[in-house]
């Protein structure tokens with residue numbers, strides 16, 4: 505079981521039901537002859553079933569076969585890095601209907617490079633100036649208090665200072681001669697100011713707006729919705745719903761800003777982006793992932809995830825008192841998630857203990873981190889008594905492995 509699961513979870517995409525019934529496809533053996541070591545096995549690193557979602561700590565997503573193949577092919581030839589970056593930018597801008605685009609080392613580095621671009625452009629600075637020379641220059645970024653988040657460190661490392669506001673009048677009054685940017689966290693759950701107002705007022709003051717929409721694909725159309733809406737810069741994580749390489753991301757937006765961001769990026773030695781390199785393989789993989797995604801249909805993907813959730817729920821239906829429902833968070837991770845509850849007087853195991861049993865079992869399964877937590881994450885409103893199964897990163901057949909393991913653990917805990 506362990507062995508066939510391991511192979512399948514890496515290459516995946518066969519259509520069998522249970523891992524133990526699936527033999528690896530022939531093309532897979534060609535891609536990696538059995539004589540070559542599997543480094544996860546060699547290093548003793550556990551391969552997992554991802555019933556959580558696109559979480560960074562769980563390596564987010566698995567690239568579809570066409571993307572894996574593109575990465576593989578790109579690895580075979582040296583090219584000129586600047587030429588590749590430039591060609592990719594033009595290609596992505598066309599495909600994603602925006603003025604300009606670049607591939608960054610994840611959405612986090614897009615936040616840094618985009619902010620650096622705004623600082624450079626407004627202060628008319630050379631790309632080497634960020635962060636050391638800006639403390640007495642224009643360096644303020646306006647943000648709603650409820651939009652402060654861990655990732656804003658990606659802006660702060662440029663040396664900016666946040667100006668926090670809550671109401672629309674406060675926003676109007678926050679613009680000073682030191683403002684360089686207005687930042688918006690697309691999936692923020694609080695905040696009084698709409699995207700449209702955010703853009704309108706910033707533009708009235710001649711200040712660019714950045715929207716962090718890192719985890720907000722699907723829907724696919726979000727890849728152009730926010731640039732069309734008027735955001736000057738928008739970022740998406742490459743390794744989440746787009747299913748590109750985990751260390752890649754997209755920075756989309758205004759031509760002059762992307763050009764300035766490019767100047768602060770590698771391969772130049774002296775910009776803030778020198779340490780944020782995306783290798784040729786992953787740059788190409790990012791493009792292939794965009795191409796892959798643009799061929800998918802939101803409806804079909806959602807229906808597929810819904811079927812997985814229903815299949816798992818169906819397998820658990822005779823656990824006493826168990827109830828389930830399917831929930832789709834509104835903005836980030838906008839896909840069906842399965843929520844499961846039961847009476848813990850009858851089924852005597854807490855959701856966090858179920859999660860731990862799945863984690864330490866074989867195969868090792870990770871449930872969504874909102875499981876058993878009072879505060880859900882990413883728009884999932886959970887509680888201590890709820891199990892959350894993220895189905896969208898499961899590979900074919902894994903939904904039934906998760907269902908069987910859940911059934912085993914829950915039915916063993918039934919009182920009497």
Ligand SMILES: *Cc1c(COP(=O)(O)O)cnc(C)c1O
Pocket residue numbers: 560609610611612613655691716717718719740741742743750752753
């Ligand atoms: C995941 C995430 C990021 C970081 O994305 P990476 O591609 O991992 O750098 C930034 N902002 C938000 C809102 C995210 O969800």
